Amino acid sequence: DDEAAQKFNQYFDWNEPISKAPSHRLLAMLRAEAEGFVKLNVAVEKEEALDFIEENIIKNKNSDATEHLELAIKDSYKRLLEPAISNETLQEAKAKADIKAIDVFSENLRQLLLAPPLGEKRILAIDPGYRTGCKVVCLDEKGDLLNNETIYPHAPQNDTTMAMKKIRSMVNAYNIEAISIGNGTASRETEFFIKKIAFDKPVQVFVVSEAGASVYSASKIAREEFSNYDVTVRGSVSIGRRLSDPLAELVKIDPKSIGVGQYQHDVDQTKLQLALDSTVMSCVNSVGININTASKSLLSYVSGIGEKMAENIVTYRSENGPFEDRKQLKKVPRLGEKAYQQAAAFIRIRDGKNPLDNSAVHPEAYPIVEKMAKDLGIKTTELIANKEKIAQIKPENYITSEIGILTLKDILKELEKPGLDPRKAAKIFEFDPNVKTIKDLRTGMILPGIVNNITAFGCFVDVGIKESGLVHISQLKEGYVSDVNEVVKMHQHVQVKVVEVDEARKRIQLTLIL
Structure with missing residues (x-):
């Protein structure tokens, strides 16, 4: 009769071969057992097992010892072997189910991290609510907080007129280009309210997932970023930044709190953490990061850097100003040659001294690119993004002992579209206005x-x-x-x-x- 038990009611009298049970079903049964709603048992075909053992142990059926051996087999099977076989079989099945669930979670996380970014826009972000109001923040192109406010457009206050005035005023005062609304409580009502406002210029309205925003707002990272603001303001900032760059914001949150897993709390936590860290690192490195704007959290996932080195980079940046070229990385305390070799190609420097610093071309290959440009009689800057000139290059002419033909082809692809973000652009989406509950x-x-x-x-x-x-x-x-x-x-x-x-x-x- 327990309401919490009803989601497991299909397993109250369930029987199937364990080898055919899908991973998600097995994990559901194990959770039902852990919560005390069912008792689960892996049963072995007893007669078949006893016949198998007797066949392998009793060599002479006519021996005087046969009867005693049969009794010993039955006793040892019942007390020792059957429980051991049952437990080992369940453990093996659970390990396989864990791998499957971790794979699903990792793929979901990868897709979420590589979600389309809106880019560097001025954003007004809203964390919707009823009684406590909607928390509103204004962010600049870099995601820095400009202003915060609370409005009460919904019940019980229903102060719609004042809320509209405040939103219009903030949009005009801070030159807002897009509005980001969290998809939690009162989300649809807030979206309808915003769309009723007559703005002086077109403003795009997006609804974004706020899963994990509350986890971020109470975290050490959020406290360091916004020590003078409470958790509600921090949560709204996270909602706004998720629109401009989901990857940069979501790396600050424990992946298990993002809400895209399948029984993530029931699987092997060590294996899960390794898989998720690997996924985050892969995503960060595939996109590349702007070293002059990246947070410590984002930097820590770049190959070869890690948490402590990321802290050193941020400290160096705040003390010495923006990085002007990749070589400057070597001046960061404790960032040695090996770390530089690993990290350099994943770091981007926009409008730096060397245009190749805003591409995935590794510094080791810069001399080859410069030689390609020289052979064509042009400058390196004139080669970048020049498809016509790049098409004239024969990569086989530039093979060295360190750089082979495949790497050279990758370099030419990157030169065509330097620093191209593999993610697509964000698109506006609208739910059916007639469906609210x-x-x-x-x-x-x-x-x-x-x-x-x-x-x-x-x-x-x-x-x-x-x-x-x-x-x-x-x-x-x-x-x-x-x-x-x-x-x-x-x-x-x-x-x-x-x-x-x-x-x-x-x-x-x-x-x-x-």
């Missing part, structure tokens, strides 16, 4: 939605209400689907049809097959 849903409705979590058994889609709907793997498309990521990605904009609504259990079944 689960009560507004009807079977057969077709709605716009955003994929906000991917699991091994399907994906969850935000359709603009508190509860996300599940699209089971069988409902992703016609035909068999082996991997959910083949069909959908995190934050993908989709059209879904409502299949079933269970208000009591707050469960929504959706389909992508329209």
